[in-house]
Amino acid sequence: xxxxxxxxxxxxxxxxxxxxxxxxxxxxxxxxxxxxxxxxxxxxxxxxxxxxxxxxxxxxxxxxxxxxxxxxxxxxxxxxxxxxxxxxxxxxxxxxxxxxxxxxxxxxxxxxxxxxxxxxxxxxxxxxxxxxxxxxxxxxxxxxxxxxxxxxxxxxxxxxx
Numbered sequence: 001x002x003x004x005x006x007x008x009x010x011x012x013x014x015x016x017x018x019x020x021x022x023x024x025x026x027x028x029x030x031x032x033x034x035x036x037x038x039x040x041x042x043x044x045x046x047x048x049x050x051x052x053x054x055x056x057x058x059x060x061x062x063x064x065x066x067x068x069x070x071x072x073x074x075x076x077x078x079x080x081x082x083x084x085x086x087x088x089x090x091x092x093x094x095x096x097x098x099x100x101x102x103x104x105x106x107x108x109x110x111x112x113x114x115x116x117x118x119x120x121x122x123x124x125x126x127x128x129x130x131x132x133x134x135x136x137x138x139x140x141x142x143x144x145x146x147x148x149x150x151x152x153x154x155x156x157x158x159x160x161x
Contacts, residue, residue: 036110038072043115059149068160130159
């Protein structure tokens, strides 16, 4: 009987230690578990404006990640694309506001950026909003699409800082 008790005590003490040793450590964790998330969706566009959505969206996501550092964690493009694929979307699909809202809920995002793009006189225009903040940015002469996306993000600075 004493031998059985000894085995039970050893099992209770040693099994958790052995199991803990089997759990791999977290490596290359890119975000803080305590930081709320920010979803920056690819801008919605139709027609001629479709060509510009990806570079503008990537630049917005990158710049907002810098501006929001420490306060929000921007959800990675690859993570968004993976979720979109599971819902039958193409990775770089421009998303309607309703789809972005649903995607933000899926990610439990604290904030999300919805943007739309169109063209006017050969220039791109972007309207972006975060909560109640709405900005309108028109592409300047000789401005790259990446620079346009950065300009949009800079206009949204107040919402993420």
